[in-house]
Amino acid sequence: ERFQVLCFDQVDRLNRVMDATVPIHGRGNFPTLNVRLIDFVKVVRNKLVENDVHVKDVRLNGGVASYVLGNENNQAFNDYDVIFSVQLKDQTDLNKIKESVLGSLLDFFPKGVSKERMSLCSLNEGYVHKMVKIFNDTDKWSLISLSNVRAKNIELKFADSMRRQFEFSVDSFQILLDSLLTFSDVSKDSMKEHFFPTVTAESVYGHYELALYHLNNKLKDIDIRLLKKYMCSMFFIDFSNISDQKIKLENYLADHFTDEEYLKFDYLMTLYAVVDESTICLMGHERRQTLDLISQMAYHIRIEQEQ
Known part of the structure; x- marks a missing residue:
C-alpha cells in the first residue's frame, strides 16, 4: 500500500523538474553556479562512491515530490529536497559526505574561474546555507542546504536512520530516482508516452493512496x-x-x-x-x-x- 508506479504524466513532470537549471548563489566573490539538477545529483552520488560511502538509492522528497505526484492544483514548491540513502558507519562518513558535496561544486564552476585555491572551508563559506549533522543511536543523518536567494535551495539529505521522516501525510512522498538517472545515461532518445523509465514512489506515511487523497484535497489532520x-x-x-x-x-x-x-x-x-x-x-x-x-x-x- 505504500508504493505506486508513476504514470507517464508524472514521470514527464519529474523529468522536467530534474532537467531544470537551478542557480546556487555564492556569497561575496564566489560565482553563481548554474547546475542542471539531474547532473548535480549524479556528480554528488559519484563523489560519495569515490569516497567509500555506500549509496543505496536516491530519492526526491518534500514539496517538490508532492508537486510531481499531485494534481495540477498543487503547483508550488520551495526547495529541491533530495535524499541519498546511505550507510553511515561512524562520524568519519559525515565528513566524507561534506567533502563529496563541496567537491562536487567545483565541477560546475564557470570556465576560466581558477579552482586551485578553493579549499573546502572556503566553499563551505561561499555556498552552504545550512549544515546539520546528527549521529546517535536512533538518528544518523546529515543535511547540507545550498544557497539560492529566491528560496529555491537545493537541500541534500544523507540518511541512514531517522525516527520520523515527515510531519504530515502530504509530506511523506519519496520518489526513487535511480531508474531516471540510469535512463538519462543510457538513452539518447527523448522520453515519450510509450518510452519512459519505470519510476516508483513511496509514501513513508504507510498508505500511498490515502496520502495522495490528502494532498489533492489539501487535508491535514493537525493541531x-x-x-x-x-x-x-x-x-x-x-x-x-x-x-x-x-x-x-x-x-x-x-x-x-x-x-x-x-x-x-x-x-x-x-x-x-x-x-x-x-x-x-x-x-x-x-x-x-x-x-x-x-x-x-x-x-x-x-x-x-x-x-
Whole structure:
C-alpha cells in the first residue's frame, strides 16, 4: 500500500523538474553556479562512491515530490529536497559526505574561474546555507542546504536512520530516482508516452493512496496551534537575525503575491498575529524586533496601495 508506479504524466513532470537549471548563489566573490539538477545529483552520488560511502538509492522528497505526484492544483514548491540513502558507519562518513558535496561544486564552476585555491572551508563559506549533522543511536543523518536567494535551495539529505521522516501525510512522498538517472545515461532518445523509465514512489506515511487523497484535497489532520508554534520555531532557527528575516519575507511576498498585490497587507497582519501568539523560542526584544519589522512592511504596503 505504500508504493505506486508513476504514470507517464508524472514521470514527464519529474523529468522536467530534474532537467531544470537551478542557480546556487555564492556569497561575496564566489560565482553563481548554474547546475542542471539531474547532473548535480549524479556528480554528488559519484563523489560519495569515490569516497567509500555506500549509496543505496536516491530519492526526491518534500514539496517538490508532492508537486510531481499531485494534481495540477498543487503547483508550488520551495526547495529541491533530495535524499541519498546511505550507510553511515561512524562520524568519519559525515565528513566524507561534506567533502563529496563541496567537491562536487567545483565541477560546475564557470570556465576560466581558477579552482586551485578553493579549499573546502572556503566553499563551505561561499555556498552552504545550512549544515546539520546528527549521529546517535536512533538518528544518523546529515543535511547540507545550498544557497539560492529566491528560496529555491537545493537541500541534500544523507540518511541512514531517522525516527520520523515527515510531519504530515502530504509530506511523506519519496520518489526513487535511480531508474531516471540510469535512463538519462543510457538513452539518447527523448522520453515519450510509450518510452519512459519505470519510476516508483513511496509514501513513508504507510498508505500511498490515502496520502495522495490528502494532498489533492489539501487535508491535514493537525493541531493548528502546535503547527503555528512549530513553523515559527523553524523560521527563527533558519533566519535568526532581522536582516535575514526581512529578505526572506520580501522574497516570499514577491514570489507568492504576484497577481494578488491586495493580499499582501492581509497576509502580513495574519503573520503578525501568529508570531505574537505562537513564538516561544525568542527573547522578548527579539520578538518585538520581528513584530516591528512585520508592522513596518505592512505599513509601507498599505501606503503603496492607497496611492
